[in-house]
Amino acid sequence: xxxxxxxxxxxxxxxxxxxxxxxxxxxxxxxILRAVVKHASERTRETTVLFCFLYPPSSFLxxxxxxxxxxSVVDMTTHIPGYDDEDDGKLxxxxxxxxxxxxxxxxxxxxxxxxxxxxxxxxxxxxxxxxLSELLALVRTRGATSRVVLHVLxxxxxxxxxxxxxxxxxxxxxxxxxxxxLAHIASAYLTPPPPLASPEKFWGVFIPISERHYESERLVFxxxxxxxxxxxxxxxxxxxxxxxDGAARRRGVERVLEGWSPAAGGPCELRDLDSLKSLWSRRAxxxxxxxxxxxxxxxxxxxxxxxxxxxxxxxxxxxxHEGKPLEQARAPAAILYDPDSADDLDDDDPxxxxxx
Amino acid sequence: xxxxxxxxxxxxxxxxxxELYAPADFILHRHLVSSLKGASSSKCVLVTVSGDVGRWKxxxxxxxxxxxxxxxxxxxxxxxxxxxxxxxxxxxxxxPLMNLLEELKRLLNVSLAEVRSSVILxxxxxxxxxxxxxxxLVRFTRALSALxxxxxxxLVIRHHVTTPxxxxxxxxxxxxxxxxxLDVFPLSSGRSGAVSGQIALHCGPGxxxxxxxxxxxxxxxxxRLTDVGSVFFDRxxxxxxx
Numbered sequence: 001x002x003x004x005x006x007x008x009x010x011x012x013x014x015x016x017x018x019x020x021x022x023x024x025x026x027x028x029x030x031x032i033l034r035a036v037v038k039h040a041s042e043r044t045r046e047t048t049v050l051f052c053f054l055y056p057p058s059s060f061l062x063x064x065x066x067x068x069x070x071x072s073v074v075d076m077t078t079h080i081p082g083y084d085d086e087d088d089g090k091l092x093x094x095x096x097x098x099x100x101x102x103x104x105x106x107x108x109x110x111x112x113x114x115x116x117x118x119x120x121x122x123x124x125x126x127x128x129x130x131x132l133s134e135l136l137a138l139v140r141t142r143g144a145t146s147r148v149v150l151h152v153l154x155x156x157x158x159x160x161x162x163x164x165x166x167x168x169x170x171x172x173x174x175x176x177x178x179x180x181x182l183a184h185i186a187s188a189y190l191t192p193p194p195p196l197a198s199p200e201k202f203w204g205v206f207i208p209i210s211e212r213h214y215e216s217e218r219l220v221f222x223x224x225x226x227x228x229x230x231x232x233x234x235x236x237x238x239x240x241x242x243x244x245d246g247a248a249r250r251r252g253v254e255r256v257l258e259g260w261s262p263a264a265g266g267p268c269e270l271r272d273l274d275s276l277k278s279l280w281s282r283r284a285x286x287x288x289x290x291x292x293x294x295x296x297x298x299x300x301x302x303x304x305x306x307x308x309x310x311x312x313x314x315x316x317x318x319x320x321h322e323g324k325p326l327e328q329a330r331a332p333a334a335i336l337y338d339p340d341s342a343d344d345l346d347d348d349d350p351x352x353x354x355x356x
Numbered sequence: 357x358x359x360x361x362x363x364x365x366x367x368x369x370x371x372x373x374x375e376l377y378a379p380a381d382f383i384l385h386r387h388l389v390s391s392l393k394g395a396s397s398s399k400c401v402l403v404t405v406s407g408d409v410g411r412w413k414x415x416x417x418x419x420x421x422x423x424x425x426x427x428x429x430x431x432x433x434x435x436x437x438x439x440x441x442x443x444x445x446x447x448x449x450x451x452p453l454m455n456l457l458e459e460l461k462r463l464l465n466v467s468l469a470e471v472r473s474s475v476i477l478x479x480x481x482x483x484x485x486x487x488x489x490x491x492x493l494v495r496f497t498r499a500l501s502a503l504x505x506x507x508x509x510x511l512v513i514r515h516h517v518t519t520p521x522x523x524x525x526x527x528x529x530x531x532x533x534x535x536x537x538l539d540v541f542p543l544s545s546g547r548s549g550a551v552s553g554q555i556a557l558h559c560g561p562g563x564x565x566x567x568x569x570x571x572x573x574x575x576x577x578x579x580r581l582t583d584v585g586s587v588f589f590d591r592x593x594x595x596x597x598x
Contacts, residue, residue: 028561
């Protein structure tokens with residue numbers, strides 16, 4: 001099966017204009033963003049504009065002298081509200097839209113490294129959502145494979161806004177999960193990831209737990225956790241609209257779980273992740289071994305000859321009724337009580353003076 | 357060799373987290389001593405919030421560091437953060453850490469490109485506990501990190517973890533900003549006479565290619581504090597080292 005993650009990174013589909021990458025404190029998605037930027041910069045016919053608000057440009061690209069000409073970087077990491085020496089009064093919103101509008105004609109990839117930081121700096125979630133909506137409309141006019149690539153750190157109030165169909169009918173949503181979460185669900189809930197378990201059963205358990213971020217944080221930062229910064233992780237890929245594999249318009253949303261491993265060169269299947277190998281190495285529960293038959297391999301004969309069986313059947317069994325119901329009628333069950341001298345037995349109703 | 361000598365390199369940010377039962381003072385002392393003894397021309401600014409400069413001086417003097425000489429030549433500077441913050445808070449400023457950042461910029465004299473400079477901020481959690489709102493702290497650390505990166509200065513920030521397993525808002529942002537994260541935590545089995553604690557090394561999300569060997573918590577290096585410093589050893593090899 002072609003990897004949806006690979007095609008989302010390297011071969012943007014026509015009309016898939018929005019790629020949303022979601023990290024959390026427990027697991028970052030930045031290696032995927034790095035790969036997206038690298039692939040976009042290699043498509044020299046397209047312009048790539050990278051806005052850095054939180055992470056330095058060196059997190060995504062090589063030194064400026066080694067970058068290709070179709071890539072431009074807007075470093076906003078020093079433009080922090082209240083601490084900005086070079087504040088020219090230009091709002092981030094205007095800076096982003098002006099830069100995109102003045103970019104060379106043709107297909108364009110606009111990458112914003114931390115959209116939650118933009119929202120925190122501007123102090124307005126609705127303002128940021130409006131900015132992104134305008135940006136998306138601008139990028140749509142540029143060509144079929146143009147797209148807006150956004151990275152967000154969950155939990156953020158922007159995520160439910162950006163994932164609505166009203167914001168964008170088509171969406172590729174990549175969510176990074178620590179492998180510890182899948183191992184925990186497999187052991188505590190006895191639900192390993194597909195294809196080891198049925199997808200319906202797995203997603204029904206996985207989705208509510210994965211949305212509770214404190215669960216993943218506890219698994220990563222808690223006493224049994226490995227800490228942050230793990231290089232390989234699981235990626236939940238949600239695809240709404242046509243995909244890069246040329247599939248016809250799909251109905252609803254397609255959701256799969258894939259893996260990311262630097263050792264495997266990036267996108268891979270879950271079974272290729274070292275930390276999850278134990279899930280696949282557990283063989284299917286062997287069929288219950290045939291109960292040891294004590295009748296086999298005996299040195300004496302326990303079988304009966306036909307004469308022995310006949311004579312055994314004639315032995316009367318010591319049961320009183322031999323399982324047959326009694327045929328005579330019985331008197332209805334009754335309690336027979338003989339009161340003695342101390343009993344005060346009368347037929348009056350003791351509650352008759354109650355007036356309820 | 358642990359911890360690696362070139363951690364952090366210029367323009368990198370190292371986040372050091374510790375817990376109540378495994379304080380990371382010894383890591384900061386080691387870093388300060390190696391910064392002072394390392395490059396021929398270097399500048400080190402230690403920003404303290406608790407103001408215990410005397411204790412710092414007496415500890416690093418034990419490592420044969422001539423503190424008075426370094427302070428006189430300007431190689432080593434102790435910056436007490438409290439007067440700058442208190443004056444801003446008393447004045448009702450909505451950016452109580454701005455004065456501190458300005459003073460740091462002045463001390464670093466950021467035009468000196470050939471001097472290998474480093475800044476140690478000890479610590480960020482105390483600033484949060486004294487009432488500075490988390491968004492202000494996050495912006496201050498972003499500004500400090502950007503200043504150091506722009507001027508090729510290595511930055512070390514210490515943060516005390518009070519709720520292990522549940523990172524607070526400030527720690528979540530610090531984890532995003534750092535290049536590397538040195539995680540000092542106690543033994544899960546409680547206190548021990550032979551082992552003082554454990555250290556793990558993680559890389560930050562923005563680090564494309566980690567240069568140092570990363571150490572997850574399950575394979576953490578153990579350490580023991582001695583009179584003159586600290587000794588590091590792999591789990592299970594303590595008897596050979598101690």
